[in-house]
Amino acid sequence: MTELRDFYDVAVVGAGPAGLAAANVCARAGLATVLFDEQPAPGGQIYRSVSTTPVKRDTILGADYWAGAAQAQKFLASGAQYVPGATVWNLTREREIGVSIAGSARLLTVERVILTTGALERPFPIAGWTLPGVMTAGAGQILLKSSGLIPDGRTVIAGCGPLLWLIAWQYLNAGARIDAILEAAKGDGGAAWRHAATFATSPYFIKGLRLMLAVRRRVRVVANVVELRAEGRDRVEAVAYRTMRGTEQRLPVDNLFLHQGVVPNVNLAMAAGIEHRWDDAQLCFAPMLDADGGTAISGIAIAGDGAGIAGAEAAQARGMLAGLAAVRALRPDAPVLAETEAVRGRLARFTRGRAFLDAYYKPAPQFRRPARDTLVCRCEEVTAGQIIDTVALGCTGPNQMKAFLRCGMGPCQGRECGLTVTELIAQARGVGPQEVGYYRLRPPVKPITLGELASLPKNETALRSVARG
Amino acid sequence: MFRRLPDVDGATVEVTIDGRSVSVRAGDTVAAALIAAGVLASRVSDVSGAKRAPYCMMGVCFECLVTVDGVGNRQGCLVPVAPGMRIEMQHGRREVER
Amino acid sequence: MSAPDVIVIGGGLHGSSAALHLARRGARVTVIEKDHVGRHASGVNAGGVRRLGRHLAEVPLAVAAMELWHRIGDLVDDDCGFESHGQVKIAENETEFAGLRARVDELTRLGFTHEELIERDALKQILPAISDHCVGAIVCRADGAANPYRTTLAFKRKAESLGVRFIEGAAVTALARNGGAWRVATGAGEHQAGVVVNCAGAWADRIVAGLGEPVPLEPIAPMLMITASLPPFIEPVVGAAGRPLSFKQFRNGTVLIGGGHRGRLDRDANRTELDFAGLAASARTVWDLFPIMRGAQIVRCWAGIEAHMPDDIPVIGPSSTSDGVFHAFGFSAHGFALGPIVGAIIAELVTGGKTNLPIAPFRIDRFAGRAKI
Numbered sequence: 001m002t003e004l005r006d007f008y009d010v011a012v013v014g015a016g017p018a019g020l021a022a023a024n025v026c027a028r029a030g031l032a033t034v035l036f037d038e039q040p041a042p043g044g045q046i047y048r049s050v051s052t053t054p055v056k057r058d059t060i061l062g063a064d065y066w067a068g069a070a071q072a073q074k075f076l077a078s079g080a081q082y083v084p085g086a087t088v089w090n091l092t093r094e095r096e097i098g099v100s101i102a103g104s105a106r107l108l109t110v111e112r113v114i115l116t117t118g119a120l121e122r123p124f125p126i127a128g129w130t131l132p133g134v135m136t137a138g139a140g141q142i143l144l145k146s147s148g149l150i151p152d153g154r155t156v157i158a159g160c161g162p163l164l165w166l167i168a169w170q171y172l173n174a175g176a177r178i179d180a181i182l183e184a185a186k187g188d189g190g191a192a193w194r195h196a197a198t199f200a201t202s203p204y205f206i207k208g209l210r211l212m213l214a215v216r217r218r219v220r221v222v223a224n225v226v227e228l229r230a231e232g233r234d235r236v237e238a239v240a241y242r243t244m245r246g247t248e249q250r251l252p253v254d255n256l257f258l259h260q261g262v263v264p265n266v267n268l269a270m271a272a273g274i275e276h277r278w279d280d281a282q283l284c285f286a287p288m289l290d291a292d293g294g295t296a297i298s299g300i301a302i303a304g305d306g307a308g309i310a311g312a313e314a315a316q317a318r319g320m321l322a323g324l325a326a327v328r329a330l331r332p333d334a335p336v337l338a339e340t341e342a343v344r345g346r347l348a349r350f351t352r353g354r355a356f357l358d359a360y361y362k363p364a365p366q367f368r369r370p371a372r373d374t375l376v377c378r379c380e381e382v383t384a385g386q387i388i389d390t391v392a393l394g395c396t397g398p399n400q401m402k403a404f405l406r407c408g409m410g411p412c413q414g415r416e417c418g419l420t421v422t423e424l425i426a427q428a429r430g431v432g433p434q435e436v437g438y439y440r441l442r443p444p445v446k447p448i449t450l451g452e453l454a455s456l457p458k459n460e461t462a463l464r465s466v467a468r469g
Numbered sequence: 470m471f472r473r474l475p476d477v478d479g480a481t482v483e484v485t486i487d488g489r490s491v492s493v494r495a496g497d498t499v500a501a502a503l504i505a506a507g508v509l510a511s512r513v514s515d516v517s518g519a520k521r522a523p524y525c526m527m528g529v530c531f532e533c534l535v536t537v538d539g540v541g542n543r544q545g546c547l548v549p550v551a552p553g554m555r556i557e558m559q560h561g562r563r564e565v566e567r
Numbered sequence: 568m569s570a571p572d573v574i575v576i577g578g579g580l581h582g583s584s585a586a587l588h589l590a591r592r593g594a595r596v597t598v599i600e601k602d603h604v605g606r607h608a609s610g611v612n613a614g615g616v617r618r619l620g621r622h623l624a625e626v627p628l629a630v631a632a633m634e635l636w637h638r639i640g641d642l643v644d645d646d647c648g649f650e651s652h653g654q655v656k657i658a659e660n661e662t663e664f665a666g667l668r669a670r671v672d673e674l675t676r677l678g679f680t681h682e683e684l685i686e687r688d689a690l691k692q693i694l695p696a697i698s699d700h701c702v703g704a705i706v707c708r709a710d711g712a713a714n715p716y717r718t719t720l721a722f723k724r725k726a727e728s729l730g731v732r733f734i735e736g737a738a739v740t741a742l743a744r745n746g747g748a749w750r751v752a753t754g755a756g757e758h759q760a761g762v763v764v765n766c767a768g769a770w771a772d773r774i775v776a777g778l779g780e781p782v783p784l785e786p787i788a789p790m791l792m793i794t795a796s797l798p799p800f801i802e803p804v805v806g807a808a809g810r811p812l813s814f815k816q817f818r819n820g821t822v823l824i825g826g827g828h829r830g831r832l833d834r835d836a837n838r839t840e841l842d843f844a845g846l847a848a849s850a851r852t853v854w855d856l857f858p859i860m861r862g863a864q865i866v867r868c869w870a871g872i873e874a875h876m877p878d879d880i881p882v883i884g885p886s887s888t889s890d891g892v893f894h895a896f897g898f899s900a901h902g903f904a905l906g907p908i909v910g911a912i913i914a915e916l917v918t919g920g921k922t923n924l925p926i927a928p929f930r931i932d933r934f935a936g937r938a939k940i
Contacts (some may be wrong), residue, residue: 038528038547039547040549045527052496054474054477054478054479054494054496055474055477056474056476056477057476060474087547090841090843092840092841093840096843098843107843107844120525120527120529121525121529130519130521130524130532132509132510132520132521132522133470133509133522134524135522135523135524135525135526136524136525136526138525138526138527139523139524139525139526139527142501142526142527142546143471143501143504143526146496146497146498146501147473147477147494147496147497147498147501147505148473148474148477149471149472149473149474149501149504149505150471150472150474151470151471152470152471152472153470174474175474234509234510234520235509235510235520235522254470255470255471265529273838273840378524378530378532379516379531380516381514381516381517381519394720396603400603402716403605403610403714403716403717403720406819409867410531410866411531411534411542411795411864411866412529412530412531413866413867415529415530416524416525416529416530442841442867442868442869443841443843443868444865444866444867444868446528447542447795447864447865447866448864448865449540449861449862449863449864449865450794450850450853450854450860450861450862450863450864450865451850451854451861451862453792453843453846453847453850453865454847454850454851454853454854454861455847456843456844456847456850457844457847515796515820540862541862542795542864
């Protein structure tokens with residue numbers, strides 16, 4: 001049974017690069033710091049299993065991945081309390097955290113909270129995407145990093161975005177067979193070139209280009225795919241596509257990996273009441289933050305990709321800035337605060353060129369607002385057509401839609417359908433996604449058992465809150 | 470279909486999958502272990518009966534729901550395997566009592 | 568467009584029901600709703616439709632409402648998801664059971680026979696999953712539950728089909744006499760009518776304040792939880808005599824747990840916050856009463872914004888100070904079932920000056936002389 005203290009200065013949620021950096025700087029400045037993470041080892045997703053991976057040859061995963069090892073080490077030596085296997089299911093405005101560890105739930109109030117829950121894959125709703133054997137590119141990466149597993153049999157990777165090329169490169173390094181990469185048509189490629197000059201000076205440019213060229217040399221790449229369909233009965237058996245030029249083909253597959261970018265993981269932040277806004281460049285909802293990741297709720301900050309997609313180095317810098325802000329509030333004389341300007345400079349460097357990437361890899365509309373009979377809500381099996389039809393019945397947003405459909409009411413709490421639903425309703429109504437809004441997310445942001453809830457400690461508040469109903 | 474990189478070592482543990490005794494790699498999550506063991510579908514949807522399998526492997530999609538040691542609706546991708554663990558596929562609605 | 572006869576403030580179930588019943592009597596009605604119809608208590612409550620366990624003053628209204636519920640499709644062209652598998656209130660010990668017996672006796676004396684006392688064996692028959700420590704219960708076999716948001720929308724749609732105009736997204740900022748009529752000001756324009764009906768729920772005290780009719784209304788945030796779907800194991804809706812509980816399983820297998828533990832709220836920001844210590848108490852109640860539920864997963868919790876009156880019963884009836892103003896609010900977390908009948912009562916009062924149902928206990932001036940909370 002993990003012993004938690006009665007009190008912490010700072011709680012960090014999520015052990016990716018942002019969380020590791022934030023917790024590290026807070027602990028080293030002498031603040032009582034705790035880091036909660038769902039996984040059994042630090043690293044988040046980008047550095048998944050970096051301290052425990054069974055993958056021995058470091059050329060498979062690449063130098064960027066191994067950079068995470070040093071970050072994890074630094075954090076583990078920092079003096080912060082590290083609580084792996086912890087699922088945070090609630091956060092209130094008063095900074096009370098609800099967390100489950102090993103099947104036991106507890107409530108804990110802290111002075112400051114830094115949410116670093118990162119990103120998740122943008123939903124990629126195509127016909128057949130729920131078939132066994134269809135996974136996200138991220139899932140493939142996790143199987144590789146955490147378990148040393150690579151796809152066997154006929155394998156196709158489809159979609160767009162820098163991570164698509166990264167996983168393909170890692171798979172090729174590991175000796176996996178990739179039959180084709182189906183590169184989805186871009187949403188707004190033309191506009192990207194406006195930002196090309198800044199991108200050319202960003203650290204990502206050469207790296208990304210090298211990676212992509214290495215992959216293109218060894219794998220068949222089909223460009224400008226405008227239609228994509230996974231086919232099969234009990235599992236994926238083929239992927240069918242059509243290109244902009246009209247070429248159609250049906251490729252038999254055993255494994256299909258989908259990826260069209262990542263988006264902030266908003267569930268805990270939204271449930272805590274942090275305001276989010278639609279970001280038209282990144283086509284997702286992002287929190288409203290100040291330069292240090294502070295939100296409108298006193299004592300709660302967000303750092304990392306959860307603040308807006310910008311990659312691992314930017315996440316680390318943002319994590320440090322959020323940590324430094326906590327230190328500034330609680331230990332205004334701490335020497336580490338002198339590093340603030342340098343960190344701001346690093347952040348600026350690592351966010352340069354982001355506009356280009358966002359524009360160049362903008363996912364095409366048909367892959368964000370799919371055809372009528374495509375499943376949108378995987379959990380409750382609701383199609384795009386059903387969602388659009390509720391607008392005609394007077395439904396103006398995802399929350400009102402719940403009166404008609406169970407869309408969004410399943411266990412994933414909208415993580416796999418929320419953005420699709422918002423965009424479909426926005427298009428049907430002829431308004432912007434900001435006006436339509438997002439699911440009204442409530443805790444627990446991950447399910448907890450009745451037993452866990454029943455075992456929360458009794459206190460005066462519980463007794464006082466009883467009412468006749 | 471997945472295969473293990475040749476130079477991956479690691480201890481194995483014995484678990485049961487739907488009553489069948491299987492040797493899995495210690496350090497794998499339940500979801501990864503099922504995939505490595507060639508189990509294609511981890512659950513059956515309680516809406517339509519369609520077969521489902523892990524999609525995201527990071528605790529987001531809830532497709533990997535399995536029953537572990539009698540407790541249902543566990544996210545297999547977040548549960549590390551342990552010796553003697555009983556893993557069962559989830560067929561439709563989880564039974565409350567086991 | 569000609570001015571309406573009646574302006575209803577508040578587009579919840581009570582406002583929509585009042586509008587519908589008024590329209591059926593030929594009135595021209597406009598409903599003004601500050602958010603959207605069904606946004607608050609009406610749309611997010613547990614959906615219980617019961618006569619069981621009611622405050623005695625509410626019993627005649629609940630009995631009349633139940634008749635409407637069993638034919639709700641005739642009223643609103645929608646079955647509202649209404650299902651009748653009974654409601655049960657459980658006694659966990661002999662003291663509670665004695666209390667239930669006394670209640671049934673009192674109701675019988677008053678001429679009501681809808682509540683039936685049952686003992687342990689009969690209880691186990693209708694609730695096989697109930698814990699063995701429960702000694703008995705009262706049951707209303709024709710009670711049930713419906714879908715709250717769907718019901719509210721059905722009333723709205725039917726009312727619209729009879730010519731009622733709904734204005735959403737407009738908050739009432741002022742209510743004042745203007746000659747022989749009432750002027751209702753909103754952020755988006757003014758409206759006038761001879762009659763105003765105050766169905767503004769947790770905000771009804773503000774409407775009333777300018778009329779010299781203060782009421783001690785307390786905004787509350789009753790909390791609810793819902794589980795992942797489970798195989799069917801229970802049909803009736805269940806409550807407990809000795810502690811707050813409202814427990815029901817939907818057709819899709821999910822189980823709704825409510826009962827009155829309160830969260831925190833900010834009614835100006837439309838915001839509620841859950842109090843997990845309170846939810847833990849609900850969880851412990853379920854743990855004790857339904858051991859089968861111990862491994863169930865809670866997938867979502869929420870709390871609506873409702874109005875509570877100190878004596879736990881609503882305000883229904885004409886204003887005590889202002890001709891042409893009528894009230895229906897303060898349902899204290901058990902108003903859903905009464906929606907269909909209270910609208911009819913309001914329509915009777917507005918068009919005919921009286922109603923056959925006994926509404927004296929709900930007079931607004933019963934609070935006169937009390938300090939506002």
